[in-house]
Amino acid sequence: MAISNSEGDSAAKERERKRKRSAEVGPSPSKWRTVSERTLYSSKLLEALRRVRGTAPADPPRSRAVREAADRVLAVAARGRTRWSRAILSSRALKLKPRKRRPAGPARSKKPLAGAAEMKRSPVLQRKARVLGRLVPGCRKLSFPTILEEASDYIPALEMQVRVMSALAAMLSSSGAGAPLSDRLGSSQPF
């Protein structure tokens, strides 16, 4: 009886450990919405953008370079805890433009699914999940739930990125172009 009790205890502890492990899936979405995260991203972005400006001066694809720099800095900010961020850092080529697929024909062959979520993995959902997997970097071949998890982190990260870059663009454009900023930083423009 004592033995069976201890087995129950350690089984419970093991479940607790697994619960904690599975809970540490990745950063929570709200982490991207803090002021400190925005500030950190802003300063890193500024450094990266000044480097971009140094190299490739009159490049038409300089917007490409800006985009890639912004994505790299964003990926670094994720601190390696998500697949999308690791994918950005490991491959510079971020396929953004959706390639034209052949028009919606018969559903692709479904892989046989095991487990209790058969109902949730209808071909419609699988198809949409594949599309989502192509939109989130590094998520093309991942499982349905993993794609959802990655997307849940990717979206707030993108939102932060857009917010910081919009603020930066507004600030740079309100001060006009072609002259040092220090002359015009006196006028305060709310964003």
Place this chain on the structure above:
Amino acid sequence: MSTRRSRSRRSSSSRITDDQIIDLVSKLQALLPESHRRSTERESAAKVLQDTCNYIRSLHQEMDDLSERLAELLATTETTSDQAAIIRSLLM
């Protein structure tokens, strides 16, 4: 002991439950732009996935536009490191 281990191994090989999927989908729904309007009703997973794809695409588009704009602005504006610090503080 070996039974316990093999039992735990089986349960850790993720057999995703319906509830977990529902949970993930509703978390995603909460992130979408119109979620505060529709927060009470739960949308179909297909709709949430579709809206998520559309939203990410629009964010990517915004990023491209902003990158282009910033590229032009950076080309013509000079910033010293002091001004960069000022920009940083103003961006808060």
